[in-house]
Amino acid sequence: MRRVVITGIGVITPIGSGKDVFWKALLAGTSGVSTITSFDSAKYAAHLGGEVRDFDAGQYVKRQNPDGMGRASQMAIGAAGLALQDSGLDLESIPRRRRGVSMGTTSGEPVFVERYNDIKLASGEDAVPAEVFACYPCHVIPTHIAIEFDLGGPSIMIPTACAAGNYAIGYGYDLIRTGRADVMLCGGADAFSRIPYQGFARLGAIAPERCQPFDKNRKGMVPGEGSGMLLLESLDAALGRGAKIYAEILGYGVSCDAHHMTAAHPQGDGAVRAMKSAIKESGLSTDDIDYISAHGTGTPTNDRIESIAVHALFGERAPLVPMSSIKSMLGHTMGAASAIEAAACALALDSGWIPPTINHDEADPDCGLDIVPNTARLTNPKVVLNNSYAFGGNNAAMCLGRYEA
Amino acid sequence: MMSPRIVVTGVGVVSPLGIGIDAFAEGLYSGVTAITSSPRFLNSTTAEMGEFNPAPWLGNKGVRVLDRGTRLLTVAAQMALTATGLSQDPAGEGDAELGMVCGTMFGGVHSIASFDWTGLTEGPSYVSPLEFPNTVINAPAGQAAIKLKLRGVNSTVCGGLASGLVAINYAAEFLRFGRARWLMAGGMEEVCDEAALGFNKLGLSSPTCSVRPFSRDADGTAAGEGAALWMLETEESAEQRGAEPWLEICGFGQCNDAKTILGFDARATGAIAAIEQALEDAGTGVGEIACIIAGASGSPTGDAMEARALRHVFGDHLLKVPVSAPKAAFGEVMGASGAFCAVAAGLALQRQAAPPTAGFTSTDSGLLISSAAQAFSGEYALVNAFSCDGNNTALVIRLWKK
Amino acid sequence: MADVTYTSDQIRVEIRRMIANVTEREPDEVPDTAHFMDELGVDSLMAMEVMIAIDKKFKIDIPEEDFNKATNVNESVAMVEEWLAAKAVTVSA
Numbered sequence: 001m002r003r004v005v006i007t008g009i010g011v012i013t014p015i016g017s018g019k020d021v022f023w024k025a026l027l028a029g030t031s032g033v034s035t036i037t038s039f040d041s042a043k044y045a046a047h048l049g050g051e052v053r054d055f056d057a058g059q060y061v062k063r064q065n066p067d068g069m070g071r072a073s074q075m076a077i078g079a080a081g082l083a084l085q086d087s088g089l090d091l092e093s094i095p096r097r098r099r100g101v102s103m104g105t106t107s108g109e110p111v112f113v114e115r116y117n118d119i120k121l122a123s124g125e126d127a128v129p130a131e132v133f134a135c136y137p138c139h140v141i142p143t144h145i146a147i148e149f150d151l152g153g154p155s156i157m158i159p160t161a162c163a164a165g166n167y168a169i170g171y172g173y174d175l176i177r178t179g180r181a182d183v184m185l186c187g188g189a190d191a192f193s194r195i196p197y198q199g200f201a202r203l204g205a206i207a208p209e210r211c212q213p214f215d216k217n218r219k220g221m222v223p224g225e226g227s228g229m230l231l232l233e234s235l236d237a238a239l240g241r242g243a244k245i246y247a248e249i250l251g252y253g254v255s256c257d258a259h260h261m262t263a264a265h266p267q268g269d270g271a272v273r274a275m276k277s278a279i280k281e282s283g284l285s286t287d288d289i290d291y292i293s294a295h296g297t298g299t300p301t302n303d304r305i306e307s308i309a310v311h312a313l314f315g316e317r318a319p320l321v322p323m324s325s326i327k328s329m330l331g332h333t334m335g336a337a338s339a340i341e342a343a344a345c346a347l348a349l350d351s352g353w354i355p356p357t358i359n360h361d362e363a364d365p366d367c368g369l370d371i372v373p374n375t376a377r378l379t380n381p382k383v384v385l386n387n388s389y390a391f392g393g394n395n396a397a398m399c400l401g402r403y404e405a
Numbered sequence: 406m407m408s409p410r411i412v413v414t415g416v417g418v419v420s421p422l423g424i425g426i427d428a429f430a431e432g433l434y435s436g437v438t439a440i441t442s443s444p445r446f447l448n449s450t451t452a453e454m455g456e457f458n459p460a461p462w463l464g465n466k467g468v469r470v471l472d473r474g475t476r477l478l479t480v481a482a483q484m485a486l487t488a489t490g491l492s493q494d495p496a497g498e499g500d501a502e503l504g505m506v507c508g509t510m511f512g513g514v515h516s517i518a519s520f521d522w523t524g525l526t527e528g529p530s531y532v533s534p535l536e537f538p539n540t541v542i543n544a545p546a547g548q549a550a551i552k553l554k555l556r557g558v559n560s561t562v563c564g565g566l567a568s569g570l571v572a573i574n575y576a577a578e579f580l581r582f583g584r585a586r587w588l589m590a591g592g593m594e595e596v597c598d599e600a601a602l603g604f605n606k607l608g609l610s611s612p613t614c615s616v617r618p619f620s621r622d623a624d625g626t627a628a629g630e631g632a633a634l635w636m637l638e639t640e641e642s643a644e645q646r647g648a649e650p651w652l653e654i655c656g657f658g659q660c661n662d663a664k665t666i667l668g669f670d671a672r673a674t675g676a677i678a679a680i681e682q683a684l685e686d687a688g689t690g691v692g693e694i695a696c697i698i699a700g701a702s703g704s705p706t707g708d709a710m711e712a713r714a715l716r717h718v719f720g721d722h723l724l725k726v727p728v729s730a731p732k733a734a735f736g737e738v739m740g741a742s743g744a745f746c747a748v749a750a751g752l753a754l755q756r757q758a759a760p761p762t763a764g765f766t767s768t769d770s771g772l773l774i775s776s777a778a779q780a781f782s783g784e785y786a787l788v789n790a791f792s793c794d795g796n797n798t799a800l801v802i803r804l805w806k807k
Numbered sequence: 808m809a810d811v812t813y814t815s816d817q818i819r820v821e822i823r824r825m826i827a828n829v830t831e832r833e834p835d836e837v838p839d840t841a842h843f844m845d846e847l848g849v850d851s852l853m854a855m856e857v858m859i860a861i862d863k864k865f866k867i868d869i870p871e872e873d874f875n876k877a878t879n880v881n882e883s884v885a886m887v888e889e890w891l892a893a894k895a896v897t898v899s900a
Contacts, residue, residue, distance in 0.1 A: 043528065043529050044529050045529075045530070097660055097678055097682075100661070105542070106541055106542070107540075107541070107542070108542060110517070110521075113514065113517050113518050113521055114521060116518060116599065117518060117521050117522050117525055118525070120522075121522075121525060121526065125598070125602055128602065128606065129606070130603075130606040130607045130608075132603075132606075133599070133602070133603030133606055133607055134603075134607060134666060134667050135666070136511070136514070137510050137511055137563065137565060138512075138542055138563050139510070139563040139564050139565045139568070139792075139794070139796065140666050140794065143565070143661070143663050143666050143794045143795060143796065144666070146661045146663050146795065147663045147664065147665070147666075147795075151661060152660055152661050152662060152675065152678070153659070153660065153661065154659045154660075154661070155564065155659070155661045155663075155795075155796055156562060156563070156564055156571060156575075157562070157563040157564070158560060158561065158562050158563075159512070159541075159542035159543055159561055159563060160543045160559075160560055160561055161541045161542070161543050167560060171575070174578055174582070178578070194521070194524070195517060195520065195521050195524075195540055196540065198521075198524045198529040198532055199520070199532065199534075199537035199540060201529060202529060202530065202532050202534060202537065203534055203537065253584070254558050254559070254560065254584070255501070255556065255557070255558070255559075256504060256547070256550045256555060256556055256557065256558070256559035257550075257556070258499050258550040258551050258553075258554050258555055258556045258559075259551065260551065261470075261538035261539075261544070261547060261548065261551065262537075262538050269556075270556070273501060273556075277584065281582075281584075390541070390543070391538055391541045391543070391544070391547065392538070392541060392543045392544055392546065392547020392548070392550070392559070393547055393550060393551065393559070394543055394547060394559055394560070
């Protein structure tokens, strides 16, 4: 089986677009969370969001009409284009059938459901135009990427909600590992939408002022949007073309809580099994893990359960492994989250720095972990673990390693 | 290291053509169609389940929060579990090696639209907390896992009308990697307001209310619903527990030729490549393919593309291979279509007869099609699932042989 | 239009029906003193679902932290009566 490396990174996020801007903002502890402007939040019990404010679809979508697709597709094309550019790869040098795309999302293109209902309410359902139906199904996101970059190989959408980015990158890794594809653009995308927002607001899950993962007084998560895309290829191909290698994908694991649609298993059963499988598939032990990118949404329950899971698996070493949540800065970018976090993991391995958990005032004794409070740290990690959990009890964890020649 | 062989040891099917594999097979081979003028949606041609009560399979508890699509999926899964003796104790914790991969196109779109509608018409304070979880696209597979205690790999995959085959291949790959021992794989789709209206708005539905794939007078398709799942495991796993495999998953191909999200590629480049890839992956030549289950749905452009791809790949041999287009009977089940066609292919191999293509009249496609079952002799079948957005997939399966 | 008024018994019937609905049992299987969480298996999402159904039905707006204090049918009926009374005062004032 072939070794698989990350040679291109593209991100569109609430703290900036493009790898360099993003990474600088992340290490500086910049918050991308503020009062939302995507829609009027007056009716909701919450008002915060992590929105992408500087995104111009026309700058990235060239071969298609940007207005003919939803915002998740636009941002995904943006991030994919940036990843491709960053990789320096000439796609034409790879046979069409050997280049593919693997995506994750939580909501796909919910704007078309919103439009359907808005039109139905105003003028009746007969007035709903045909394109609303064609543009909705979530597989149009990778399809739009395939069209934009002329990818003739596998194309897949894995909508496993807030763990989807890891699932999608994992699938791309599998395809290259087994030789079914040579280049995969993989990641996740989600756009701001009133549908999940009103759900989280109704559950009282949205923080009123800021996102404080693992803080004793944390009050909730903050919905966000964005896209993270990675370009994966085989190690041999990357070496052959003298590419910059950010990191190697070592393995991943998925599991299902089969417990509750929204609440994690009280002992973190699925979370533990996903981490365990990822570490095992990577041929490692917990002693090898130098940093954990937490799912860390900032809700009281998620962070407590994730801490329980890390303690259960890492034992006495748990408090010694730095673990931070960049959701403290970006908010929860849903299906894009673990893909953007994977990008952060790759940049951490490449640069030696690990990003902080910002907005930290008081440690939560129920968590008891080193969450890299407020300030980035130089630790030179060799192996990192990227955690993600989702509605439906879908958990995915991935190990990434520094590539050393 | 030899890659382990992936086998099918059970199946669950919920379809308007029949509930349960026996009823489904009987419906399919009787040559009837489940496609009618819709009883639920105005001016729509569909294949629907009607009132569907899951209680006989799932009991009365824990069903209320499951939306229609999730009920179809969960019942199909329960059937596959029962058929393989892998049902989990409802009071137990569930097997961590047992999971599900569900292909779907629209997922629970009706639940999503209803949730948004409540917020829009009654106000955001009145949306239902219990229905909110149903607004994620992976909700049906997640709910099924909770209900049936499936703690292993759980994934939802989307590739348009090809989702069902994408799911089967995804599960097979996960089993080869040893990430689970048993995975149910296939697809689910429901006919709801949004799907019915969408088919009409996009001009996909047959105005004459008859779906005739590959026929000269084909004039459109019909939205169908249901769920179909195979239980997949490795040969070794089946052997260990004394389960008799039915079929083997031999090869898969997937190629994209999208130029737009709404249109088949008339040159069939992606479809040809997907079939060639599946044959190569299976290590079979066209001469060994004894039966073809086509994805043709009555869409004149889609059917023409598929016929072209088959002529290109099979050449003269095509005149010797019976072709069946079972969507004439169960409709275009969208994200579940590939799974339904795969189940039909399995039945064809078992019976050594390609199922009838219901309502078939005549064709100039150069394919061997019939409104009656066509007998053949052979071990391998090809299943096609081509989506109108360039997502082309093909699967080669074989009657189990040690 | 004057607001509809409810007797204790009417409120009790409604609340029992709502609890029965989310927990998938018959209304007569919901005793007045049975603990929602411990005896009837009401989880936090179900509790919120019932609270919203109550708000909708009786046109009141019980804050979540208050609602969570009601642990059985009797306590819920008392709480709804209290909020209906408070509303009547506000409306007439």
